[in-house]
Amino acid sequence: MCAAVNNVYCVGRNYKLHAEELGNEVPAEPLIFLKPSHSAVSLDKAVIELPKNAGMIHYEGELVLRIARDYTPGMTVEELVDVMALGLDFTLRDVQDDLKKKGLPWTAAKGFKNAAPLTPYIAFPDKEELEASDFTVLKNGTEVQRGNVKNMIFPLQKIIDFIAARYGLGKNDIIFTGTPAGVGPVVPGDSFELYWGDKLMGTCLIG
Numbered sequence: 001m002c003a004a005v006n007n008v009y010c011v012g013r014n015y016k017l018h019a020e021e022l023g024n025e026v027p028a029e030p031l032i033f034l035k036p037s038h039s040a041v042s043l044d045k046a047v048i049e050l051p052k053n054a055g056m057i058h059y060e061g062e063l064v065l066r067i068a069r070d071y072t073p074g075m076t077v078e079e080l081v082d083v084m085a086l087g088l089d090f091t092l093r094d095v096q097d098d099l100k101k102k103g104l105p106w107t108a109a110k111g112f113k114n115a116a117p118l119t120p121y122i123a124f125p126d127k128e129e130l131e132a133s134d135f136t137v138l139k140n141g142t143e144v145q146r147g148n149v150k151n152m153i154f155p156l157q158k159i160i161d162f163i164a165a166r167y168g169l170g171k172n173d174i175i176f177t178g179t180p181a182g183v184g185p186v187v188p189g190d191s192f193e194l195y196w197g198d199k200l201m202g203t204c205l206i207g
């Protein structure tokens with residue numbers, strides 16, 4: 001298990017190229033969904049079991065913020081966030097496509113056990129350092145995703161203010177901030193390495 005995790009907020013469609021690769025419109029305001037805190041598990045030399053016989057599973061590599069204190073209006077990202085991690089927002093893509101068609105909630109597609117593995121945390125960098133580093137996802141040794149906060153549709157401050165105003169934001173909430181282009185399928189035996197710049201943040205193997 002991870003360190004204490006309260007609410008797990010996720011941002012959908014926060015990178016233009018990713019919204020387009022799934023044929024989704026670029027949203028006018030942040031698209032927020034939740035995962036149960038039970039889906040947050042360690043992505044640190046871990047073997048991760050995912051649902052079997054549930055159709056195609058996709059990885060979505062994302063920057064994850066941890067909220068250090070209860071939000072009050074006017075707080076900046078730097079004041080609120082003490083550490084960050086990288087995470088995989090695992091998604092049952094066939095199930096999600098079906099739920100979307102039927103207008104049903106995404107919980108079954110996004111909220112299953114182990115659906116939100118997280119690397120160990122590192123200190124939250126200042127804005128300059130944050131924008132200077134890409135995060136990358138390697139699947140079976142090959143880079144499949146590369147993201148940078150500069151390419152987000154909604155910047156971190158906007159996401160935080162939006163979530164706090166609508167749903168509340170407090171200590172030990174975490175936020176998956178959306179995935180860049182390059183999502184793709186996962187099968188048992190696949191391995192993932194997540195990097196922040198040159199730093200290996202975590203690895204996992206799909207069981």
Ligand code: ZN
Nearest residue numbers: 060089178179
């Ligand atoms: Zn995602």
